[in-house]
Amino acid sequence: xxxxxxxxxxxxxxxxxxxxxxxxxxxxxxxxxxxxxxxxxxxxxxxxxxxxxxxxxxxxxxxxxxxxxxxxxxxxxxxxxxxxxxxxxxxxxxxxxxxxxxxxxxxxxxxxxxxxxxxxxxxxxxxxxxxxxxxxxxxxxxxxxxxxxxxxxxxxxxxxxxxxxxxxxxxxxxxxxxxxxxxxxxxxxxxxxxxxxxxxxxxxxxxxxxxxxxxxxxxxxxxxxxxxxxxxxxxxxxxxxxxxxxxxxxxxxxxxxxxxxxxxxxxxxxxxxxxxxxxxxxxxxxxxxxxxxxxxxxxxxxxxxxxxxxxxxxx
Numbered sequence: 001x002x003x004x005x006x007x008x009x010x011x012x013x014x015x016x017x018x019x020x021x022x023x024x025x026x027x028x029x030x031x032x033x034x035x036x037x038x039x040x041x042x043x044x045x046x047x048x049x050x051x052x053x054x055x056x057x058x059x060x061x062x063x064x065x066x067x068x069x070x071x072x073x074x075x076x077x078x079x080x081x082x083x084x085x086x087x088x089x090x091x092x093x094x095x096x097x098x099x100x101x102x103x104x105x106x107x108x109x110x111x112x113x114x115x116x117x118x119x120x121x122x123x124x125x126x127x128x129x130x131x132x133x134x135x136x137x138x139x140x141x142x143x144x145x146x147x148x149x150x151x152x153x154x155x156x157x158x159x160x161x162x163x164x165x166x167x168x169x170x171x172x173x174x175x176x177x178x179x180x181x182x183x184x185x186x187x188x189x190x191x192x193x194x195x196x197x198x199x200x201x202x203x204x205x206x207x208x209x210x211x212x213x214x215x216x217x218x219x220x221x222x223x224x225x226x227x228x229x230x231x232x233x234x235x236x237x238x239x240x241x242x243x244x245x246x247x248x249x250x251x252x253x254x255x256x257x258x259x260x261x262x263x264x265x266x267x268x269x270x271x272x273x274x275x276x277x278x279x280x281x282x283x284x285x286x287x288x289x290x291x292x293x294x295x296x297x298x299x300x301x302x303x304x305x306x307x308x309x310x311x312x313x314x315x
Contacts, residue, residue: 001056005063008145009056012070013049021048024076028069031055063145067121071133074150075125078196081150081163082259085191085199088158088177090184096156098182100124103155107132107180114172119143129154136169149173152196153181159203160186161196190262193295198256255296263288 016024022041025031031039035055039048056066074080104122111118117137124130132151135143149169152161160177174186193199266283292298 001053001062004145005056005066006053008063009053009066010049011146012066012073013052014045016073018045020073020077024069024073027072027076030059030061030065030068063119067119067133067135067145067148070148071121071123071131074133075123075129075131078152079194082192082194083161083163083196083199084165085189085203086160086162086174086177086186087189087203088160088181088183088186091158092182092184095182098155098180100130100155103130103153103180107176110179111172111176114175117142119145134169134173151177152200153177154200154204157204158183159189159200161199163196188262190264191258191260193257193259195257198258202256202258255294255300257297258295259293260289260291261295263290 013021018041022036022039025036025039039051041048043051107122108120111120111134115136117139119135119137121133122130130153132153134149134151135145136147136149137143147164149165150163151173153159162173165173178184178186189203191199191203265286265288267286268283269277269280271278290299
């Protein structure tokens with residue numbers, strides 16, 4: 001086993017929580033039952049790592065085998081890192097005929113033609129998601145497995161989720177995805193977050209929360225303390241209206257955890273008193289980025305409380 005593979009395994013074992021290590025190794029399926037039992041998971045991580053290194057040496061396992069273990073850990077723990085959503089557009093006539101085997105072959109072929117030093121691993125998860133792991137190199141060096149890009153795509157849908165992708169790598173990945181999935185274009189969906197499942201549920205409409213469009217009667221705030229009846233009545237009416245608006249827009253239950261959303265606007269200037277601006281060719285463009293630890297929950301809180309300053313950062 002070469003030094004880069006040893007460093008990669010050491011870093012991976014440090015990354016996997018001790019309470020998950022046994023399960024991950026079992027799902028990896030490389031160790032025999034005797035080898036599995038020989039591991040004392042109560043030992044320090046450094047000792048465990050040395051034991052695993054010895055087992056890998058005995059079995060002549062290399063980077064190919066260790067990256068399998070990393071993929072298992074990442075697919076079982078997807079809500080890590082920052083995920084960005086992309087959307088495919090303009091499907092080709094044969095888009096519905098794309099299967100996993102075809103996607104694997106075409107994606108690997110296209111990306112390898114575009115970028116010489118690249119390592120690609122593709123597997124299908126139990127929830128029908130296709131997971132792609134890409135380790136990028138450069139003109140003079142082999143792929144860096146310490147900083148891989150992960151891509152998740154659900155077949156027969158136009159949505160792609162990506163983490164750890166640089167601006168230099170993005171055009172190459174986009175071109176390979178478009179060709180392999182049988183679409184003509186791919187664009188940012190302008191949503192990102194640390195929970196892949198939240199992005200998936202929101203974009204693929206797998207979110208079960210019902211969003212009522214009208215409540216039969218205004219909702220009153222709970223645990224109100226009565227003071228002056230007239231002031232209390234007026235405050236209650238305002239609070240009920242704010243709460244009703246928030247519930248109509250966001251519902252009453254748990255919301256998907258998003259961290260950022262980008263709103264892009266293009267508009268024409270219209271003002272009869274300013275002909276030079278009104279007659280100007282082209283449109284005005286603006287971008288607003290909303291960011292919060294839980295964006296949808298923060299927006300609901302803004303609407304229900306009437307406070308727009310303390311929950312959402314607008315950039």
